[in-house]
Amino acid sequence: MNWQLMWDSLPTLLSGLPLTVQLVALAEVLGLGVAMGTALMRLSTSRIADAVARAYVFVFRGTPLLVQIFLIYYGLGQFPVIRESVLWVFLREPYWCAVLALMLNTGAYTSEIIRGAILSVPHGQMEAARACGMSRFLMFRRIVAPIAVRQALPAYGNEVILMVKASSLASTITLLEITGLARRLIAQTYAVFEIFILAGAIYLALNFLITRLIRFAEWRLTPYLRARA
Amino acid sequence: MLELLSFGDRGWGDQLLMGAAMTVAVSVSAFLLGLVFGAAGAAAKLGGNLLLAGLAEVYTTVIRGVPELLVIYLLFFGGSGMVMAVARVFGYDGYVEVNAFTIGVVAVGLISGAYSTEVIRGAVQAVPHGQIEAAKACGMGRWLILRRVLVPQTLRFALPGLGNVWQLTLKDTSLISVTALAEIMRMAHVAAGSTREPFLFYATAAVLYLILTSVSTAVFERAERHAMRGVRRA
Incomplete structure (x- = not known):
């Protein structure tokens, strides 16, 4: 293990962190x-x-993300209609192709989480809201959404972590996020283990942070479950 | 344009089908290897030995927290080196090359195993403790309890979770295409490059994956129904 090399490569790898976070955040939002x-x-x-x-949902959950990324990045550019349209401003950039693919992928998985959460809202609560004379929108805002969010949060946290890992596939279409930089560093230094262990540690730290944040959000949203001090 | 997908010399149909067969071969091998890792991991976590439980915890946390692509790259670039280092310990100094299939199976198997560990652990814990006590009271030995009480029920509880792991494993094999193993993605990539029809071939690859995932959903549903045949429904 070459510690000096690991120490020297840390700043380079960390410089890919903003891009990884950006891809994940944009795709998630x-x-x-x-x-x-x-x-x-x-x-x-x-x-x-x-x-x-x-x-x-069937198509995007049933195919690997890599196919989706390649289909968008290499596939769409093949058609003159798209190359001549306004969309080309975005679709010729690997950055936006990656965001689009990650967005559609996480959208499919998350929609099932949200659907399950909405279905888990007890029917009696909605009947009570209707009996109070709430409109559909008010009922959604005050009754359905708060219960559904609490229900969905743990599963949604898992999905965010899957997205952090999935963002590494952006390196296959030339983006230099953490994995892309790691691959380039290996081509330069041949230090396979040092670089990959370092890159893995950065991802682990990021995912650890996200699990903590989700835990905190869960804790904030369920004050009634906490023991009163 | 569709003649590009035909079989024979003019089209890529047979190559793509061979790719699909390779994907199935890698997925099945990796899934089975993952089951071995998963059973070992679950045993380590539940066994009561703190050191083994800690190791299993590190294994599942690291593999599940690090991108799959990174694990595959690590084994692809570093796999031969690792094998050679082990060979040197045993006194063999030559060059060892590990083929892409083995690397793919081991890499995806490691990933699959981390998820299987959690599924199997949960399934074992779902077996009611009273049943184990009853088996002990009947005078069954450890192995007999494992074979007659624990394993049959664990399999039933684990089946839905293992179905998910299988789907993940199947899709993860697409990442092995970076090691140039001739599975679906690799074949689509080569075909797209030489015919300049990327959309057609990646769409075909997507359809092949959809067929594979749909068929496996159906198979696992049947298996679940079969496993639940003795359970009374409420």
């Missing part, structure tokens, strides 16, 4: 919107909306 829409489509009474959402 945008993906949450996609997931919300998909979950509502799955729960709506419209057969067509349900079928569309079901097909989207």
